[in-house]
Amino acid sequence: MKIRLGSKLILVFAGLLLAFTLGLLLLLPGFAKNYLQELNQKLHFSLAENLVHKERLLSGDTINQAALKSIFDTLMVVNPSIEVYLLDKSGQLLAYSAPEDHIKRHQVDIEPLQRFIAGKSPLPIQGDDPRHPERLKVFTAAPIYNDQNLEGYLYIVLGGEAYDSIRAMLANSYILRITVVMITAIMALTLLVAVLLVRLLTRRLQRLAQHVHTLKAGDLTGDNPPQFVHSPGHDEIDHLARAINAMSAQIHHQISQLKLADASHRELVANVSHDLRTPLASMQGYLETLAIKCQNLLPESCQNYIQVALRHGERLNTLISELFELAILNAQPARVQRECLPLAELIFDVVQKYRLKAEEKQIQLNVAVDTRLHYVSADIAMMEKVMENLIDNAIKYTPGQGAIQVRLYDTEGSVVTEVSDTGDGIPENAQPFIFDRFYRGDHRCKSDIPGSGLGLAIVKRILDLHDSAIKVVSRTGLGSTFSFTLPAHTAPARQPLFGCDTNVTSS
Ligand code: ADP
Numbered sequence: 026m027k028i029r030l031g032s033k034l035i036l037v038f039a040g041l042l043l044a045f046t047l048g049l050l051l052l053l054p055g056f057a058k059n060y061l062q063e064l065n066q067k068l069h070f071s072l073a074e075n076l077v078h079k080e081r082l083l084s085g086d087t088i089n090q091a092a093l094k095s096i097f098d099t100l101m102v103v104n105p106s107i108e109v110y111l112l113d114k115s116g117q118l119l120a121y122s123a124p125e126d127h128i129k130r131h132q133v134d135i136e137p138l139q140r141f142i143a144g145k146s147p148l149p150i151q152g153d154d155p156r157h158p159e160r161l162k163v164f165t166a167a168p169i170y171n172d173q174n175l176e177g178y179l180y181i182v183l184g185g186e187a188y189d190s191i192r193a194m195l196a197n198s199y200i201l202r203i204t205v206v207m208i209t210a211i212m213a214l215t216l217l218v219a220v221l222l223v224r225l226l227t228r229r230l231q232r233l234a235q236h237v238h239t240l241k242a243g244d245l246t247g248d249n250p251p252q253f254v255h256s257p258g259h260d261e262i263d264h265l266a267r268a269i270n271a272m273s274a275q276i277h278h279q280i281s282q283l284k285l286a287d288a289s290h291r292e293l294v295a296n297v298s299h300d301l302r303t304p305l306a307s308m309q310g311y312l313e314t315l316a317i318k319c320q321n322l323l324p325e326s327c328q329n330y331i332q333v334a335l336r337h338g339e340r341l342n343t344l345i346s347e348l349f350e351l352a353i354l355n356a357q358p359a360r361v362q363r364e365c366l367p368l369a370e371l372i373f374d375v376v377q378k379y380r381l382k383a384e385e386k387q388i389q390l391n392v393a394v395d396t397r398l399h400y401v402s403a404d405i406a407m408m409e410k411v412m413e414n415l416i417d418n419a420i421k422y423t424p425g426q427g428a429i430q431v432r433l434y435d436t437e438g439s440v441v442t443e444v445s446d447t448g449d450g451i452p453e454n455a456q457p458f459i460f461d462r463f464y465r466g467d468h469r470c471k472s473d474i475p476g477s478g479l480g481l482a483i484v485k486r487i488l489d490l491h492d493s494a495i496k497v498v499s500r501t502g503l504g505s506t507f508s509f510t511l512p513a514h515t516a517p518a519r520q521p522l523f524g525c526d527t528n529v530t531s532s
Pocket of ligand 1: 423465
């Protein structure tokens with residue numbers, strides 16, 4: 026059976042309230058009785074003592090019957106619920122106001138009397154009721170002395186038989202009944218308020234649950250994530266609503282990201298297949314021609330065909346390697362092996378590798394580095410790749426007779442590396458895209474400059490992994506400058522590489 030949260034709360038609350046009301050009704054008479062006894066005993070606290078001081082009631086074995094009768098009569102008139110007993114010092118009844126046949130015990134325990142007389146114990150104190158073999162009653166008592174000798178006690182039982190019968194009568198009284206009715210009414214009203222409150226609270230929870238249900242069943246792929254409209258308050262339900270709204274916004278965002286990733290994945294596959302197919306088709310074409318016409322072709326033409334096929338093969342190889350490299354760099358987590366690296370040394374090595382290529386195009390390749398080694402914390406192989414791609418691009422996109430300058434300098438605790446060329450530059454509208462995978466400007470259409478469109482994407486990814494950014498400043502017809510900054514690293518204790526004070530320029 027399905028019981029709603031609100032019903033469960035109401036049931037538990039009603040149960041508790043019922044138990045509380047019953048407990049209160051059961052305990053109430055006991056508390057009231059105790060209160061009345063205490064009140065009665067406090068009211069009559071000095072009564073016995075006053076009477077004892079008024080007249081001598083006992084002298085040895087002789088009882089002052091006249092004085093005693095006068096006390097019995099007076100008290101009977103003033104307060105019929107009081108019963109007076111004269112006791113000897115052991116608690117034996119010597120005289121009493123009650124009729125003889127009502128007396129059920131002639132000896133009372135004097136220990137409660139002594140406690141009462143000492144006045145140190147909390148009230149009410151109960152003593153034996155001579156009219157009943159077991160019953161206890163509140164009382165007032167006073168010792169009777171004869172020349173310092175204790176002769177006996179005046180023992181007055183408060184709330185005697187008359188008091189009991191009146192109390193029994195009052196039990197059914199209007200006041201008591203009205204009290205019970207009032208308590209029941211208050212409890213019923215409390216229950217009603219509780220039911221309304223629970224309904225109010227659970228209604229908000231129900232609306233929230235309904236919203237989560239719609240989220241579960243509904244579509245999170247729309248333009249905006251579905252939001253739950255809640256009050257601007259700060260209670261737990263408002264917090265929960267806010268958390269659910271934040272969660273659905275997050276899921277919506279992640280779905281959008283996944284969609285973007287999916288679109289970019291499709292584009293990647295399309296680009297890869299296109300870029301692989303083109304050189305492959307060319308290579309196949311040249312090889313087929315060679316296979317068919319080999320006998321009829323001049324040896325120089327044959328050689329030419331083979332060279333072209335080889336170039337396409339090389340292009341394919343470069344493309345596949347760069348794709349593989351980018352895939353590794355994009356893998357999570359990418360592994361960066363940082364170490365203290367003298368960047369100047371590395372730059373000289375890379376420049377050396379490209380010197381021949383630059384000379385073939387009659388391009389000046391200059392390096393401007395001061396005497397220091399410019400230590401940075403970086404992955405050597407990755408930094409080598411960055412420099413290779415930047416210098417390779419500079420050579421590719423700079424026409425013959427041009428110049429390339431590689432600079433390395435310190436600024437505010439950082440090391441800046443710059444590769445500038447006097448090439449054609451990059452149009453302003455193309456600059457935001459040159460770091461995208463497979464972007465090739467208008468070189469994609471022209472086959473004059475070979476390339477995969479992956480070089481700068483690799484550079485960007487490597488520098489991202491080193492918490493650095495690649496910057497480009499380029500003007501069409503004037504050339505481009507690519508630069509990046511790495512935090513300087515403290516140099517290890519070793520000799521500087523270059524022994525001169527001025528800037529070292531190599532070409
Ligand atoms: P590619 O294999 O085409 O060189 P890259 O990712 O290295 O691919 O570069 C992307 C594009 O950025 C190039 O196709 C080119 O249009 C432009 N580019 C990169 N470097 C330079 C440069 N130094 N001068 C002019 N254009 C450049």
